[in-house]
Amino acid sequence: MSENLGTFIKNVCHKYKKDKTRLMDIACEVQEQFGCVSGKAMDLIAGEISIHRVEVENLVSFYAFLSKEPKGKIVIRLCNDIIDELNGAEEVAKAFSEELGIKVGQTTADGKITLEYTPCIGMCDQAPAAMVNDVIVTNLNSDKARKIAHSIKKHGDPSKLSAPLGDGNNANELVLSMVNNNIRQKGEVIFARHEQGAGLTKALSLSPVEVIRDIKTARLRGRGGAGFPTGMKWEFARQATGTNRYVICNADEGEPGTFKDRVILTECPDLMFEGMTIAGYAIGSETGILYLRGEYAYLRAFLEKILSNRRKNGMLGKDVGGKKGFNFDIRIQMGAGAYICGEETALISSCEGLRGDPKTRPPFPAQKGYLASPTTVNNVETFCCVARILDKGAPWFTEIGSQGSPSTKLLSVSGDCKKPGVYEVPFGIKVSDLLKMVGAEDTAAVQVGGPSGQMIGPADFKRTICYDDLATGGSIMIFNSTRDVLRIASKFMEFFVEESCGYCTPCRTGNVLLKERLDRIIAGKGEPSDLDYLQELGESVKVSSRCGMGQTSPNPVLSTLKNFRGQYEKLTKRSKDGLMQSFDIKAAIADAEAIAGRPSEKFSLNS
Amino acid sequence: MDKPKVATTSLAGCFGCHMSILDIDDRILKLIELVDFDKSPVDDIKNFTGQCAIGIIEGGCCNEENVHVLQEFRKHCNILIACGDCATMGGIPAMRNNIPLKECIDEAYKNSPSVYNPKNITPNDKELPLLLNKVYPCQEVVKIDYFLPGCPPSADTIWQALVALLNNKPLDLPYKLIKYD
Numbered sequence: 071m072s073e074n075l076g077t078f079i080k081n082v083c084h085k086y087k088k089d090k091t092r093l094m095d096i097a098c099e100v101q102e103q104f105g106c107v108s109g110k111a112m113d114l115i116a117g118e119i120s121i122h123r124v125e126v127e128n129l130v131s132f133y134a135f136l137s138k139e140p141k142g143k144i145v146i147r148l149c150n151d152i153i154d155e156l157n158g159a160e161e162v163a164k165a166f167s168e169e170l171g172i173k174v175g176q177t178t179a180d181g182k183i184t185l186e187y188t189p190c191i192g193m194c195d196q197a198p199a200a201m202v203n204d205v206i207v208t209n210l211n212s213d214k215a216r217k218i219a220h221s222i223k224k225h226g227d228p229s230k231l232s233a234p235l236g237d238g239n240n241a242n243e244l245v246l247s248m249v250n251n252n253i254r255q256k257g258e259v260i261f262a263r264h265e266q267g268a269g270l271t272k273a274l275s276l277s278p279v280e281v282i283r284d285i286k287t288a289r290l291r292g293r294g295g296a297g298f299p300t301g302m303k304w305e306f307a308r309q310a311t312g313t314n315r316y317v318i319c320n321a322d323e324g325e326p327g328t329f330k331d332r333v334i335l336t337e338c339p340d341l342m343f344e345g346m347t348i349a350g351y352a353i354g355s356e357t358g359i360l361y362l363r364g365e366y367a368y369l370r371a372f373l374e375k376i377l378s379n380r381r382k383n384g385m386l387g388k389d390v391g392g393k394k395g396f397n398f399d400i401r402i403q404m405g406a407g408a409y410i411c412g413e414e415t416a417l418i419s420s421c422e423g424l425r426g427d428p429k430t431r432p433p434f435p436a437q438k439g440y441l442a443s444p445t446t447v448n449n450v451e452t453f454c455c456v457a458r459i460l461d462k463g464a465p466w467f468t469e470i471g472s473q474g475s476p477s478t479k480l481l482s483v484s485g486d487c488k489k490p491g492v493y494e495v496p497f498g499i500k501v502s503d504l505l506k507m508v509g510a511e512d513t514a515a516v517q518v519g520g521p522s523g524q525m526i527g528p529a530d531f532k533r534t535i536c537y538d539d540l541a542t543g544g545s546i547m548i549f550n551s552t553r554d555v556l557r558i559a560s561k562f563m564e565f566f567v568e569e570s571c572g573y574c575t576p577c578r579t580g581n582v583l584l585k586e587r588l589d590r591i592i593a594g595k596g597e598p599s600d601l602d603y604l605q606e607l608g609e610s611v612k613v614s615s616r617c618g619m620g621q622t623s624p625n626p627v628l629s630t631l632k633n634f635r636g637q638y639e640k641l642t643k644r645s646k647d648g649l650m651q652s653f654d655i656k657a658a659i660a661d662a663e664a665i666a667g668r669p670s671e672k673f674s675l676n677s
Numbered sequence: 678m679d680k681p682k683v684a685t686t687s688l689a690g691c692f693g694c695h696m697s698i699l700d701i702d703d704r705i706l707k708l709i710e711l712v713d714f715d716k717s718p719v720d721d722i723k724n725f726t727g728q729c730a731i732g733i734i735e736g737g738c739c740n741e742e743n744v745h746v747l748q749e750f751r752k753h754c755n756i757l758i759a760c761g762d763c764a765t766m767g768g769i770p771a772m773r774n775n776i777p778l779k780e781c782i783d784e785a786y787k788n789s790p791s792v793y794n795p796k797n798i799t800p801n802d803k804e805l806p807l808l809l810n811k812v813y814p815c816q817e818v819v820k821i822d823y824f825l826p827g828c829p830p831s832a833d834t835i836w837q838a839l840v841a842l843l844n845n846k847p848l849d850l851p852y853k854l855i856k857y858d
Contacts, residue, residue: 597820648751648820653813659741661778662807665799670807672741 075111078103083118090119091441093129093423097136098404105181106140132425132571134188134407135364142177142184144222147201151190151326152561153484153547158211159198163187165212169219183222189409189565190326191365194484194547195252195491202228204367206249239336244372251333252491255507257478258470260454261494266340267385269457273348274393281352282308285456288464289476293451294320294412295519295543296618300456303446306436307353310444315355317346318440318447320417322363324409325520326565327545330480331450333492335362335369338454339376343400345453347390348460350398353446358400361417364407373402409569413617414447415439416571427571428617451480451544472498475536483508485517485548501540502531505548512550515634520545521562522622524629525555555634556641560588562626570619577620580611584627595652596642605631681730681843684754685717688743689770689812690736693829694761695719698733700832708836711843716753725753731842732756733835734821736763738813739770742806751819756842759815760835762828771812778810823848826855 082099086092096115100107107115107130116123130136148154148163163174166185170178177184193199196208205228207218218231235241236250253261273281286301307315319342323331334342346358362370377400380386390396408426410416415429418440439445448456455477459467468476475497481504484490488509495504505513517525518535519542526533526540533539549558563585572578587604590596608624608631615621631638645651655673663669687695695718701708714720715729732754738744750757762768773781786792786799815821823842825834834854841848 599820645820648757649748650816650818650820653744653818655741655744658744658809658811658813659807661810662741665779665782666801666807668801668803670741671803672745672806 075104075108076114079111079114079118083115088119089423090121090125091421091423093119093121093126094403094406094420095423097126097130097133098406101136101406104140105143106137108138108140112138128425129423132408133364133405136406140177140181142182144182144203144226144228145184145186145201146219146222147186147188147191148174149189149191149193149197149199149201150187151194151197151565152558153194153327154190154197154199155561156485156549156553157197161212162198162200162210162215165215166219169216170223182226183219188365188407189568190324190328192323192329192332192363193249194327194329194482196250197484201365202231205229205231206247206368207231208248208250239372242372244375245336245369247368249332249336249368251336253333253337253494254483254489254491255493255495257494257496259458259467259478259494260334260338260341260451260480262458264341264458264461267344267391269460270344270347270385270391272460273351274391274396278308278352278354281348281460284459284464285352288455288459288467290452290455290459290467291475291537292449293455293479293543294449295325295523295541297537297541300448300452303436303448304349304352306434307355307439307444307446310437312438312443314357314441314443315353316440316443316445317349317353317355317358318414318417318421318445319346319358319360319450319453320412320414320447321366321450322361322405322412322417323450323543324363324412325522325543325545326562327482327484327517327520327547328543329482329484330492330544332366332369334450334454334480335366335373339373340380341454341457342450343376343380343453344385345448345456346400347385347398348456349446349448349453351390351393351396353444355446356397356399358398359421359440360400360402361405361411361421362402363405363411367404370402370404377402409565410571410617410619413619415617417447418445425571427573428619430616449543471496472534472536472538474538479535479542480544481535481542481546482544483546483548485546486510486513486550486553487548495535497536498534500532500534501526504535504546505531508548510548510550513548514551514553515549515555515558517545517547517549517558518542520547521565521626522619524625525559525633526629527633530633554592555630556588556592556637559626559630560585560592563588563623566619566623566626570623574615574617574620576611576614577623580607581623583607584611584624588627590652591638591641593652594641595650596638597651598639598642598644600642601631601635601638604628680711680713682715682727683712683717683731683733683839684715684725684729684750685719685733686735686746686750687718688734688736688746688764688815689739690761690763690768692718692735694733694735694764697761697827697829697832698835701836702832704832704836708839711840725749727753729754730756731758731839733758733760734764734815735760735829737767737770737815738809738818740806740808744809744813744818747815747818756822757815757819758823758825758838758842759821760825761830762826764815764821765824765826767812767814768828771814774811778808782808827857 112126198210199208290300291297411426416426420426435445732750
């Protein structure tokens with residue numbers, strides 16, 4: 071085995087030319103082959119690519135899909151985001167657990183199967199869902215879970231689980247997945263019929279500066295949620311000094327409740343790659359990277375095939391599209407289960423073979439990004455818009471949507487509604503109209519933009535989805551009146567606690583404190599003053615965190631405090647004697663009573 | 678009119694904060710013109726003699742006795758001040774919070790290299806207060822009105838806090854008094 075390991079690592083490192091910036095890929099391959107990146111493996115990798123072992127360990131310990139301890143040949147990862155939970159993820163977990171004879175977090179005694187939880191895997195419209203290695207299984211219930219557990223115990227082959235196959239390209243021979251696209255509404259921009267390559271051809275007939283001008287005229291803003299003007303970003307990257315420039319496509323959609331990029335990657339990858347190529351031309355780059363979240367590994371072979379077709383057709387490689395001197399190619403970088411890598415500077419760190427730590431700004435990626443070179447990082451949907459703008463022109467693009475937010479937006483709708491799925495709607499759509507469209511009844515709350523966005527109640531349903539009002543990267547979660555909004559907020563805080571990279575104290579510690587205090591209120595032991603505490607602490611975390619995650623992580627608490635204050639007030643009451651209701655002396659001395667073998671002298675009588 | 682009363686106590690602390698109270702030096706003469714000390718280690722009064730204006734708490738709660746005393750302070754004091762880092766955050770004693778209680782006790786009485794305990798006895802007299810499962814900062818146990826940071830808070834900080842409270846003025850601590858790095 072160790073000889074195997076040695077040879078394997080030698081070969082893998084050789085494959086990546088002993089390039090330490092490809093450490094992610096090396097570690098992922100070792101993990102896949104041996105079920106872990108053991109201490110021995112770390113030593114070997116470090117030796118092979120001439121870095122310190124601690125650098126390897128640093129990386130391995132960071133990503134959820136990498137582990138130092140051996141995992142089973144098959145790892146079942148149950149999605150436990152709020153939508154899955156409301157759809158019965160707990161019963162599914164119980165069924166898996168019983169059938170496999172292990173608890174969540176454990177590996178079977180024969181070392182074959184590991185069962186664990188994972189945050190949102192981008193399947194909220196077909197929840198509960200799970201990953202069995204790279205294979206996605208959806209619409210689970212306890213019966214299905216038992217069947218799956220039973221069959222992988224028998225044949226050990228996850229790929230046999232994908233039946234029936236999903237719609238569209240999910241049935242492609244390189245995908246073969248049971249995932250469904252659930253495209254409920256096609257708009258004019260992303261899901262409309264279009265001539266392949268028209269945008270790129272048009273772009274190559276213009277100068278790069280003219281391309282950027284068109285994007286600016288179209289007033290295209292980033293579709294990931296932050297809404298930074300794309301044209302401006304490209305201009306910065308073009309004007310920055312550096313020999314190499316990079317185009318990165320952020321396909322790490324980890325915001326719980328978002329899955330629209332998955333549908334683009336499945337149905338219009340060419341449009342996205344075309345947009346990336348246009349970006350390469352515009353900023354003067356030769357290299358593009360598609361950062362694909364580990365959860366979407368099942369799409370990798372399909373996407374690689376698309377890339378190789380594009381190379382064959384002269385749409386990638388040397389003299390792209392016949393344009394002399396424009397060379398551009400794209401590689402896929404796999405992520406390994408880290409929400410924070412959706413943040414662009416963390417994503418760049420990850421591409422460089424490092425922990426997914428955000429970087430300090432300035433310098434911004436447009437000046438010093440990937441490998442300290444000018445880099446533009448854009449969302450999957452943004453690149454699709456780019457290709458369409460070049461094809462149809464900026465005026466066409468700005469005619470759609472609202473004044474401040476031109477064009478359409480893909481929304482990933484999930485939760486309590488009849489038709490969860492992906493909707494391409496014009497910007498400026500009212501929440502109430504959207505709710506009607508998706509068949510949501512008795513709606514009590516809508517989470518716009520995922521946990522990092524905001525939760526709104528019926529009073530805000532007349533507001534519109536656009537950059538100037540309710541901005542969103544696409545996640546729309548709907549909750550009806552039987553749901554407990556504070557428990558949902560707590561669940562979101564649990565997510566942020568788990569996903570914090572740990573660099574900034576306010577985010578690492580503050581989110582834990584926010585969740586503790588929120589849970590205290592939910593348990594009916596809160597004081598009215600706890601609301602001020604939550605508000606103050608939440609604001610502190612927001613202003614004193616370095617990256618976008620910390621700056622938005624208190625939002626579940628802050629937005630429910632604002633929009634659902636009544637729920638908090640109902641649960642809190644002032645203590646009359648100044649003693650904290652949350653302090654439980656009985657529980658606090660239980661351990662000591664057991665150790666001493668006697669009841670407390672002071673507190674056993676007086677209650 | 679009677680002078681307002683002040684009570685102080687040291688729970689799971691090192692008495693450093695009380696040392697800092699004494700560090701107000703000759704201002705203590707002014708202080709006793711302003712207030713009477715009630716239950717406090719300063720005058721060794723063991724039990725409250727009546728309602729107090731201000732209670733100053735040093736240290737967090739590591740055992741049931743601490744909880745009892747702190748609850749008594751809450752009952753008998755109009756304003757409670759958590760004085761110093763142990764009272765506000767648990768401080769050094771809270772370093773045990775990540776270690777199970779049994780392990781802590783065994784380390785102290787049995788396993789530590791310097792222990793001489795041939796009969797392998799863990800003290801367990803009824804007079805000994807039971808330890809809590811972890812060390813709690815004061816505000817986890819009772820409502821606290823003011824927090825003075827510092828290890829210990831300087832004499833000037835304590836003095837200014839007391840004077841402001843006794844004169845019913847807003848407490849304004851200059852940055853240099855609460856800056857610790």
